[in-house]
Every structure is written in structure tokens, then in C-alpha cells.
Amino acid sequence: MTWNQEYERWNTFTSLDRKLRSELDQLQQDEQSLEDAYYKYLEFGTGGMRGKLGPGTNRMNIYTIRRAAEGLAAYVKSQNGEERGVVVAFDSRYMSKEFSIETAKVLGRNNIKTYVFSALRPTPELSFAVRHLNAAAGVVVTASHNPPEYNGFKAYNSDGGQLPPEEATTVIDMVNQVENELEVKVAEQTELEENGLLEWIDEEVDNAYLEALKTVNVNxxxxxxxxxxxxxxxxxxxxxxxxxxxxxxxxxxxxxxxxxxxxxxxxxxxxxxxxxxxxxxxxxxxxxxxxxxxxxxxxxxxxxxxxxxxxxxxxxxxxxxxxxxxxxxxxxxxxxxxxxxxxxxxxxxxxxxxxxxxxxxxxxxxxxxxxxxxxxxxxxxxxxxxxxxxxxxxxxxxxxxxxxxxxxxxxxxxxxxxxxxxxxxxxxxxxxxxxxxxxxxxxxxKHGYFLEDLQSLTMEGKTGTEKIENIMDNFRKNPLKQAGGLNVIAVEDYATSERLTDKGTKETIDLPKANVVKFILENDSWFCLRPSGTEPKIKFYYGVKTGSSEESLSLLESVKQSVNEQLNQVI
Structure with a gap:
């Protein structure tokens, strides 16, 4: 569908949530905002999904949450994890508790038990709780350190870790198979509580986590x-x-x-x-x-x-x-x-x-x-x-x-x-x-003066995504030969899993594929380009090492200048 068709699908949905209906009505004359809200589905990636709150397929709302939860439910059932259940936690953001309950209502409708924290809890405690309760999966509703208008849905596997690529691909496929987020069925909260499919958790998990925390103490x-x-x-x-x-x-x-x-x-x-x-x-x-x-x-x-x-x-x-x-x-x-x-x-x-x-x-x-x-x-x-x-x-x-x-x-x-x-x-x-x-x-x-820096460019919306793609494409097709006066001795492209040295030799990188390019310089220095997986940003990482703080600072600035010169030609 085009974004206009997706918008019409929502606009004509008679049972649309009242708050989202009001927000959607306010966007009627703002075609650019409508296009950005509907030109794609909010991507469910390897870390889950994160985006701005509001109506639309490309926004965080109860319907995109239900879509993600329905996909996760299919995954849990494929692992025979219904009885083991899913742990759900949430942070202090707008709609976080509401989204956590929506998640439980979708999972419960699929006969999957949920353990939900009744008040906000840290992401690492969610990870711990999945392991502690021997659950099949976990979810934390959070947008980490993003601005207030954002929220997110992070999925965890039975080990308490964020989904690694192979598992993530399976869950992503199952989320993408949900044909209509507006029609995802949910159970009633009271019904789930009465049937033992929604269990509120707090103090017992807190105490277990605090007991484990004692082992962090070294001396x-x-x-x-x-x-x-x-x-x-x-x-x-x-x-x-x-x-x-x-x-x-x-x-x-x-x-x-x-x-x-x-x-x-x-x-x-x-x-x-x-x-x-x-x-x-x-x-x-x-x-x-x-x-x-x-x-x-x-x-x-x-x-x-x-x-x-x-x-x-x-x-x-x-x-x-x-x-x-x-x-x-x-x-x-x-x-x-x-x-x-x-x-x-x-x-x-x-x-x-x-x-x-x-x-x-x-x-x-x-x-x-x-x-x-x-x-x-x-x-x-x-x-x-x-x-x-x-x-x-x-x-x-x-x-x-x-x-x-x-x-x-x-x-x-x-x-x-x-x-x-x-x-x-x-x-x-x-x-x-x-x-x-x-x-x-x-x-x-004792070890040398290591100095690093990070530059981030925020590029929101459809045009921002295209600009980030252009930057990555340019640095791949026109790789720098020098930066800060140092020779580039190798280029590591994690999208192709290849390491190309200045001698012309190719080596295989034994890591999953990713849209990342790293340039290895002489003297233990380097820089790297990586689009963020959770924010509308492209990030430039730098690292240098010399024999003194002053030398490292000077070299770092020189390397950054070389990279920025090429970047400015692109944007």
C-alpha cells in the first residue's frame, strides 16, 4: 500500500482508540507528517522497535505494540513456551505502563502467561527476571535515553539477552506476518488476572536481584x-x-x-x-x-x-x-x-x-x-x-x-x-x-594514551534515512587512503564480512553481517561509520593512541578533520 492508503485504512477504522483518533484528526492538513507516519511500518529490528509516539504504522501506539506482541507470541508458541511465560517491564515514559499491559493482553489472548512488574523497573532487572523465573522470553517497554516523544519495545530471549541475529530474524518474520495491526485480538486484563495468565511481580524479584548484586563486590x-x-x-x-x-x-x-x-x-x-x-x-x-x-x-x-x-x-x-x-x-x-x-x-x-x-x-x-x-x-x-x-x-x-x-x-x-x-x-x-x-x-x-571520540548526525524521517544511506555508500565507494596523516592499512566492511588490506589481500571477518565500515590506520588508530539501529542517526567513531595526552588530542582532531572533509562533500 501507499502511505495514503495506509492512512485511509486507519482513518476509516471505526474502532480507533479515542486518543489516537483525536491526534490523527489534528494531522489532517499536515501531509508531510502524515507521510512520515504511514510510509512504512515502524521497523522491528534485532533490538525490537523504537519510535515516536502517535498515530500511524511508523509510530509507537497500542496497535503497533499489539503487532509486535502478536509476533512475539507466535515465536513463544513455536518454542513451546506458553507455560514458562513472558516477563514484562516498563520505564517512566509516556504510555509505558499502558503498552506493557497491551503486551500482556495480546500474549494472554494467545494463552501465554505474563509476569508483569506493577511499577517501573530497570532493563537489567528485566533481564535478570527472565532467568530467575525461567521464562521463555521478556519484554521491556522503554526508549532508553531518547527524547520524551519516543518509546520502544525491546524483546529478550529465554537466556535474558536481547535477541541475537538468528532469533531476531525469526521474530521479525513473525511480526511482519501480522497482516493488520488494527485487528489484533486482545484479552481483558481482569480475565487474565482471574485465570492466572497475568501475574504481577515486584518484591520477590527485587530481593533476588539485590542478593545477586552482592556478588559484584570484589573486596x-x-x-x-x-x-x-x-x-x-x-x-x-x-x-x-x-x-x-x-x-x-x-x-x-x-x-x-x-x-x-x-x-x-x-x-x-x-x-x-x-x-x-x-x-x-x-x-x-x-x-x-x-x-x-x-x-x-x-x-x-x-x-x-x-x-x-x-x-x-x-x-x-x-x-x-x-x-x-x-x-x-x-x-x-x-x-x-x-x-x-x-x-x-x-x-x-x-x-x-x-x-x-x-x-x-x-x-x-x-x-x-x-x-x-x-x-x-x-x-x-x-x-x-x-x-x-x-x-x-x-x-x-x-x-x-x-x-x-x-x-x-x-x-x-x-x-x-x-x-x-x-x-x-x-x-x-x-x-x-x-x-x-x-x-x-x-x-x-603504563599502557599508552588512548583517546576516542564520537560524532553523531541526526537525520530524521524518510529523507534522513536516504542521506544516511548516501553517506555509507560514498565512504564505501570512495574509501580514504589517509586520515590525519596516517595511512589506512585496512578497511573492514561488516556488510560483506570482508577485510581488505592496503596490500590488496582479502580476509574474512567472522562476525554477523552489519551495515558498518571500519578504517584501520597506522599506529593503533582507527575510525568507523555506523548507522544507529535504534535512532535516526549515523555515528562516527574515532580512536587514536600516542605517547602523550597532547599528541593524542592533536592526532584525534586531525583524523576527524580528514573524515569531515569527505563527509561535507556528501551532505
Whole structure:
């Protein structure tokens, strides 16, 4: 169908939800907005789906939620998972609880039991709950750190991980087989509750998660002395407050101050421009309180609590936000240096756009490392494979975008775990008279000055998608030979699984196919292009390494300039 036909199908649907009817009527004269809302179905990809709220096939609403849930129901039934059921959680966004109930009503109509949290909970607790309850699948209704007008539907497999490519393809096919989202049948909530097909869960799972969280603690002596460490924490209007506060308390961290203006769940995220700890502006209120209290460390989690940001005072007394790569390096070095029983087959897992710093640190301790594609689902998939084969023991997984996993009782990035460990690491270094920045400098002196950066271009709508495709196509067809004065020694195209070296040799990349191109430069430097799978963005990742901070900063800017020169010719 054309977008006009799809629009007419909705516009003439007599039983259309009253709120969506009102919103659709307001769009009658806005042809551009109508086209964007109806020119395609909101894509259900490997991570589920995410989009703007509103009427339309390309929007998040009860009908597109029902379509996704109907596809998931078909998948669960194909796995004979009806009795094991599906766990559903939701965050603080508009319509999140309503969408979670709609999901349960579709699953229940298919005779699939659902376990639904009655109040908002973090994404990592959903991952944990799937494993804890031995469920067949999981769903979390969230748009992570996207703007307030977004929401999403993330699907998890029976291992508690986001769906890896093979499973995702099966679920995507089943979602796409749902012919008419407006006609998907749902059961009544009260009927499901009476028949035991909808069970509300909360405290029992919370307590089990908190018990598992105790295993994140590496050195109990450090943690018990944690009252000397002053922590300011902000959940950025999201889901993390309860578990973070209880988790820190049970490990002995008592000098914790939550930013009260951001403690209350708020779908507008009214105190920040973006509820994303990657954005330094998100730390403004935490910095203000940190200065008032003389805090040693500031910690922020995103709304669904799977990402964590850390800020610490520098030599000037100002708070500096660490990058995801820097925090990951500090956590990894602490884990490997302080653990008394690092297994010989231990492994650290990171992504292809995460700093090489982590690999160097792992090598220093005689530990293997592995790269996966971007997306924590690939890290979770490897954890499951190694658990089954016994080939490796998982030690730590992380990605540059502020996602970390310490213990595998969850199978997705876990900001609650990362908060607890970050507090312990900060307490350890304070005991030695050092800040986390000074500890980081020690690592740089030992291993080299790794420096990374990320540039994102937001390009929304149909035209934005076309522009992103043009950029990727141009860099593939006209690959740079040099960047920042460094020669390109290899180009890795993950769409074709080929690595082409400057010597003309081709090698196979043993990873799933993905729309990513990475350019390997001399001297351990690189840059990479990747369209986001969850946002209307294309991302440019950069990494360099030299013998000093100043050299690395200069080289990084030179590499970025070379890339931007070609980019500007395209756009």
C-alpha cells in the first residue's frame, strides 16, 4: 500500500482508540507528517522497535505494540513456551505502563502467561527476571535515553539477552506476518488476572536481584570503608533509584546523596535537555550538589538504567565526566588487579567501536579479549555460548556507549551493577589518596594514551534515512587512503564480512553481517561509520593512541578533520 492508503485504512477504522483518533484528526492538513507516519511500518529490528509516539504504522501506539506482541507470541508458541511465560517491564515514559499491559493482553489472548512488574523497573532487572523465573522470553517497554516523544519495545530471549541475529530474524518474520495491526485480538486484563495468565511481580524479584548484586563486590574491606566516600547519584527521572540506593547500602556505602530534583520519575525529563549520561549537560544538577557536598564521585544512570556515567573532580576542582571507554578501563583494571582467582580461561568482551585500551589492559593480566559487533546483544550471546561450551569464563563486558556488565546474572548492560562497582573502585583509589582521574593517568602512563571520540548526525524521517544511506555508500565507494596523516592499512566492511588490506589481500571477518565500515590506520588508530539501529542517526567513531595526552588530542582532531572533509562533500 501507499502511505495514503495506509492512512485511509486507519482513518476509516471505526474502532480507533479515542486518543489516537483525536491526534490523527489534528494531522489532517499536515501531509508531510502524515507521510512520515504511514510510509512504512515502524521497523522491528534485532533490538525490537523504537519510535515516536502517535498515530500511524511508523509510530509507537497500542496497535503497533499489539503487532509486535502478536509476533512475539507466535515465536513463544513455536518454542513451546506458553507455560514458562513472558516477563514484562516498563520505564517512566509516556504510555509505558499502558503498552506493557497491551503486551500482556495480546500474549494472554494467545494463552501465554505474563509476569508483569506493577511499577517501573530497570532493563537489567528485566533481564535478570527472565532467568530467575525461567521464562521463555521478556519484554521491556522503554526508549532508553531518547527524547520524551519516543518509546520502544525491546524483546529478550529465554537466556535474558536481547535477541541475537538468528532469533531476531525469526521474530521479525513473525511480526511482519501480522497482516493488520488494527485487528489484533486482545484479552481483558481482569480475565487474565482471574485465570492466572497475568501475574504481577515486584518484591520477590527485587530481593533476588539485590542478593545477586552482592556478588559484584570484589573486596569487602574496601566496600565496608565506603562511608568515607561521598557519592552523588542521579537516576535522571528514570528507574534506577530504588535498586541503586539499596545496592550501595547493602555493600556498606552510606554516604550517598540522590539528586532529589531528578529522583522522581518524569516522562518529560524536565530538568535535562537529554536524559543521557553521555551528554555532559545531564550532570548539571549532580555537579551543583557535588560541589555543595564536596563529593568524590558523581554517578548518573539513564532512564532504563542500562547505561552509567561517572564524573570526578579534576585538578581545578571542576567535575570532569569520564568517557565510557575511560570508565570501562578503570573498572576492568580494578577487577583484574584485585581479583584473587582470575580463571585461566577468563575473557573480556567488548565491541568493535570500543577502545583498544581494554584489550591492552586484559593482555597485561594475561586475559583474553574478544570483539563483537556493536550492541550488547552480541556480548550476551557470547556469554551464553561460553557458558554452554566451557571454552571461556566471562569476566567483564562493555561498550563505549556507557554500557557495562560485571556479573552474568543479567545478560544485558547493567548500570546498577556498574554503579556498585564504580563506587568500590572510587573508594579503593581514595584510600590510596588518588582520584579516579589520577588512577586513569596511571593507566595511561603504563599502557599508552588512548583517546576516542564520537560524532553523531541526526537525520530524521524518510529523507534522513536516504542521506544516511548516501553517506555509507560514498565512504564505501570512495574509501580514504589517509586520515590525519596516517595511512589506512585496512578497511573492514561488516556488510560483506570482508577485510581488505592496503596490500590488496582479502580476509574474512567472522562476525554477523552489519551495515558498518571500519578504517584501520597506522599506529593503533582507527575510525568507523555506523548507522544507529535504534535512532535516526549515523555515528562516527574515532580512536587514536600516542605517547602523550597532547599528541593524542592533536592526532584525534586531525583524523576527524580528514573524515569531515569527505563527509561535507556528501551532505
Amino acid at each position: 569487602s574491606d574496601v566496600a565496608q570503608a565506603g562511608d568515607d566516600l561521598s557519592i552523588v547519584f542521579t537516576p535522571l527521572h528514570g528507574t534506577a533509584q530504588m535498586l541503586v540506593e539499596k545496592g550501595l547500602q547493602q555493600m556498606g556505602m552510606t554516604n550517598v546523596h540522590t539528586v532529589q530534583e531528578q529522583a522522581k520519575p518524569d516522562p518529560e525529563f524536565s530538568t535535562v535537555a537529554s536524559p543521557n549520561p553521555e551528554e555532559h549537560q545531564a550532570f548539571e544538577l549532580a555537579i551543583k550538589e557535588g560541589k555543595e557536598r564536596g563529593a568524590d564521585v558523581l554517578i548518573a544512570t539513564d532512564p532504563d538504567a542500562d547505561r552509567l556515567g561517572v564524573a570526578v573532580p579534576n585538578d581545578s576542582g571542576e567535575y570532569q565526566v569520564l568517557t565510557g571507554n575511560q570508565t570501562g578501563a578503570l573498572l576492568l583494571d580494578y577487577l583484574l588487579s584485585q581479583s584473587s582467582d582470575v580463571p585461566a580461561n577468563g575473557i573480556v568482551i567488548k565491541t568493535i567501536v570500543t577502545s583498544e585500551f581494554g584489550r591492552v589492559i586484559a593482555n597485561h593480566y594475561g586475559v583474553s579479549s574478544l570483539d563483537t559487533l556493536t550492541g550488547f546483544k552480541f556480548i550476551g550471546e557470547k556469554i551464553q555460548q561460553y557458558e554452554q561450551s566451557g571454552e571461556h569464563t566471562f569476566l567483564f563486558g562493555y561498550e563505549e556507549s556507557y554500557g557495562y556488565l560485571v556479573k552474568d546474572f543479567a545478560r544485558d548492560k547493567d548500570a546498577v551493577q556498574a554503579t556498585v562497582l564504580s563506587a568500590e573502585v572510587a573508594a579503593y583509589w581514595k584510600k590510596k589518596g588518588k582520584t579516579l582521574l589520577e588512577a586513569l593517568d596511571e593507566l595511561y602512563e
